[in-house]
Amino acid sequence: MNKRIFSIGLALMLGAAYSLTAFSQVKPETLVKQRQAAMILQGKYWGPLGGMAQGKVPYDATVVARNAGFLEALSKMPWDGFAPSTKDVKSAALPAVFTDTAKFKEAQDRLQSEVSKLVAVSKGGAEAAVKAQLVATGKTCGGCHETFREKQ
């Protein structure tokens, strides 16, 4: 077979497979891995901030500002991974994620709103104001996990 035609054919095949993958047919297992990845990274960057909110970690305004910026991006990433197609994939997501979608969406919006406020106040805000916003942000994590995630 002509090598060039073969290459083009292969590229088209890969392209077709890729298009399907990209838009509607991402495997449920992949969606779960991606949403869990977003949660892992939210944990990474929230960890020290949660410690600061509780006074267990020394306050560091630079770390708060940097991590808040990361969390602003990360807090938008998990949600499309909770597609209906993932309902039967083993994970810590409770059935309410798929049955009480309005409330789940509200919880996502609340997190994003609190994280946005954190980003704003972390840019030079007074320590007390930043800490208050850390507490408010932490509550949205806990509130959502309470209803939508298996007890860990």
Place this chain on the structure above:
Amino acid sequence: MNKRIFSIGLALMLGAAYSLTAFSQVKPETLVKQRQAAMILQGKYWGPLGGMAQGKVPYDATVVARNAGFLEALSKMPWDGFAPSTKDVKSAALPAVFTDTAKFKEAQDRLQSEVSKLVAVSKGGAEAAVKAQLVATGKTCGGCHETFREKQ
């Protein structure tokens, strides 16, 4: 002891303790999970852009701009996860990650620099310019994987 000096001493101590906790005493397995999470999400948001660069996915300026913004944050997240403590944890990282650290750092910087350019050009840039920058960005992914990641 002078109270102020004591406070400074305490702050330094706590600072040191914090640095250890935050930066070097996270379990190696956790560091690997976190860096893999960052790679998974880079894959999620790069995927459609790579397809667009190759003309396999229809060009969509809104998706490019959004994903470029996410990638700007994500491209800063994996690297502290390649701590020396993770050298013996099973993963696709090749030994060169830990032996050729200068070259590995260069590859990280190159990615971040190309992603920053992508963010800039994706804000209203012409399709051809954006696509050229997508190609440049994709090369930094491939270049780094070539040297530092096991063949997949």
